[in-house]
Amino acid sequence: MAEWIALPDALRARARVLVVGHGASSGDGTGEYKRHQVYARLEKEFPDIRGREIGLAIELAVKSWI
Secondary structure, eight states, X not given: OOOOOOOOHHHHXXXXXXXXXXXXXXXXXXXXXXXXXXXXXXXXXXXXXXHHHXXXXXXXXXXXXX
């Protein structure tokens, strides 16, 4: 059964800022590498948030940025 995930507004906003920053940054790196960089940063900034919620926030930010 699916579980509803409510993401904190601060997490969503920060994910959006980091995704846009890494997407616009010059330099080598695949999309997967950039996602990992954003994930690692969010994991440090939001230690109480589960990894799947961080991943969802990143994917939503990527989807809204494209």
